Amino acid sequence: xxxxxxxPRHKVTETGTPVTLRCHQTENHRYMYxxxxxPGHGLRLIHYxxxxxxxxxxxxxxxxxxxxxxxxxxxxTLESATSSQTSxxxxxxxxxxxxxxxxxxxxxxLTVT
Amino acid sequence: xxxxxxxxxxxxxxxxxxxxxxCNYSSSVSVxxxxxxxxxxxxxxxxxKYLSGSTLVKxxxxxxxEFNKSQTSFHLRKPSVHISDTxxxxxxxTPRSNDYKLSFGAGTTVTVRA
Numbered sequence: 001x002x003x004x005x006x007x008p009r010h011k012v013t014e015t016g017t018p019v020t021l022r023c024h025q026t027e028n029h030r031y032m033y034x035x036x037x038x039p040g041h042g043l044r045l046i047h048y049x050x051x052x053x054x055x056x057x058x059x060x061x062x063x064x065x066x067x068x069x070x071x072x073x074x075x076x077t078l079e080s081a082t083s084s085q086t087s088x089x090x091x092x093x094x095x096x097x098x099x100x101x102x103x104x105x106x107x108x109x110l111t112v113t
Numbered sequence: 114x115x116x117x118x119x120x121x122x123x124x125x126x127x128x129x130x131x132x133x134x135x136c137n138y139s140s141s142v143s144v145x146x147x148x149x150x151x152x153x154x155x156x157x158x159x160x161x162k163y164l165s166g167s168t169l170v171k172x173x174x175x176x177x178x179e180f181n182k183s184q185t186s187f188h189l190r191k192p193s194v195h196i197s198d199t200x201x202x203x204x205x206x207t208p209r210s211n212d213y214k215l216s217f218g219a220g221t222t223v224t225v226r227a
Contacts (some may be wrong), residue, residue: 031213042117042203042217043157050213058214063196082158090156100145100164101216104156 003027004105009104012111019078021108023091025071032074033093033102034058034066036087047113049074081112115206119218126194127226129155134189134221136204145204146187147215148178150203151201162203163187197223 003026013019031050035058038064047066053069055066056073065084067075091105091109116153120135138144145164149157161172168180177188187204 011115025137033214040219041120042119043215044217045203045214048213092157094213099213101147101159101162104149104160 004091004093004103006089006105006108008108008110009106014113015082016080017047019080019081019110019112021076021089021091021110022073023069023074023076023105025074025091027093027095028071028097029093030071031096031099031102032068033078033092034064034074034076036060036085036094037090037107040085046076046089058097066083081110086110086112114142115208115216117204117206117216117218118177119202119204119221121221122219123149123179123222123224125224128196129193130149131190131192131196132198132223133161134202134223136187136189136218138185138187138206140185140206142216143209146178147172147205147207148172148176148187148189149203149217150174151203153200157164157203160189172182193226195227196227199223 005024006020033048034046037043044060049055049068065077089108092102094102116139118137126132132133148160150160163180164165199201202221
């Protein structure tokens, strides 16, 4: 298994509070991604990173921000959580030579009440 | 932009029977194609991929898929399923350019019954 961990694995938070999810990799891969998974939608890309301090938006980036200050960590922040952001969040990584092949973390289940 | 349509949201199947999961895609550029599997309460695991060459690709756990460029399809098959194949399966595509972004289908839930 690819060395990807996500923390926390489960979180319940209230509407309007900030939330940060962490993805940590031990593979030294260049590319990292944040997806959300919702029933009937599969996985949708929120943000991705192609290097330290290099990030870009995915298809559902509104309400989310990311940061990557070192290769191994990619943080996803919900500045002010809303109930529509209740979801399962997955981090993924891919390498320089096979960037098209992504490996996924175990996921974080976030509930916004 | 790319889009992926998985034609069946739920597929019930008996143990040792064959299964086929259908995936069609739309893209204005050439793509790489993937199937991922998600077991309950776990992350996604790559099942197989089509990059180039033979249109029939074999993956883990006895699964195979066939790429059909004219029909823009990438259907997944297994000749004999086990209870342990109960999972959700996702078809995904990414452009052959340096795009790095996967587009996923909505998923197909396979339930294998004894």
